Amino acid sequence: MDITPQREESIAMPAHRRMYAWLRGRSLPARIVLGILALCILPYALIILYLIPFIHPVSTLMLRDLVLLRGYDRQWVSLDDISPALVQSVMMSEDGQYCFHGGVDWGEMRMLIEDTLDGASTRGGSTIPMQTAKNLFLWNSRSFVRKGLELPLAVASDFVWTKRRLMEIYLNIAEWGPGIYGIEAAARYHFKVPASKLSRRQAALLAVSLPNPIDRNAGKPGRGLRRLAAVIERRAQGAGDYIRCIYD
Structure with missing residues (x-):
């Protein structure tokens, strides 16, 4: 030919x-x-x-800080090197049904949509897989476009990764202050201890600061933050079956 x-x-x-x-x-x-x-x-x-254990993902906020030449502090640690009290507190504060849904809490999402359509003030409604997807791949804003992209990414992440791997990634990319990412850097910055040595009260303070880590300083909490932390601390102590997917 x-x-x-x-x-x-x-x-x-x-x-x-x-x-x-x-x-x-x-x-x-x-x-x-x-x-x-x-x-x-x-x-x-x-x-x-990101299924591969030795790959340590970075968030879009971390990439932003690099592009703007700000730098950031993040020290990756395995889930086994994080205080169980911190994991329990984050789950009870951020996503109590973490072990039972497939990435999205559809009941919570339905109530959020109904409240939005009624013009009522809304809660976040985000699960830990949704927050992980947002932190890894999307941007910070309240918009239906971002939420529409976030939902399938959260479902895919929860399907592909184990609950332990998903939690490990989330805790290593979450923001806990300006330029402070991941629980190891957060524990050392706010309390001068490694993530493995966090007490129940310290863990609860870090957990309740997650929704707004810039304004909520876990290391210097106000009265309101301390009150919220006390509630989460009690819930974490009685977590029981709610955390079995992590510590079964």
Whole structure:
């Protein structure tokens, strides 16, 4: 079979150059659509990649701090090196049904939508998988667009990762102050102890500061924050079956 010179050149061309040549041949609108599709698919590919235990993901906020030359403090630790009191407190504060839903608490989500449609003030309604998906792949804002992207990412993360891996990632990327990411950096910054040595009260203070870590300082709590921490501390002590997916 005869092969034209153009065909021979195409076969000899490396794959990445063939892809680049193919993209150059597309119209601008087509390239924009392909770029958007690639951005939509990338997080799901990363979810599979993050199955590997020695890969330590970074959040979009951490990337922002790097781009703005601010830097940040994050020291990755395994779940086994985090005080169980902290894990219990975060679950009781952020997502009491963590062990029982598949990434999204649909009952809570339905009530959130109903409250929004009625014009009532709403709670966050985010599960730990949803917050993890937002921190890893999306941005901070209250919008239906972000929430629409967040939901399938949360379901996919919960399906692909074990509950232990998901919790480990969440606790290592959560923000606990300006430039303070992950529980190890947070424990040392606020209480001068490693994450493994956090007391129940310290763990509760860190847990209740998560919704607004810039304004809520776990190391210097006001009266309101201390009151919330006392409630979470009691709940964490009686967590029982609520945390079996982590410590079974």
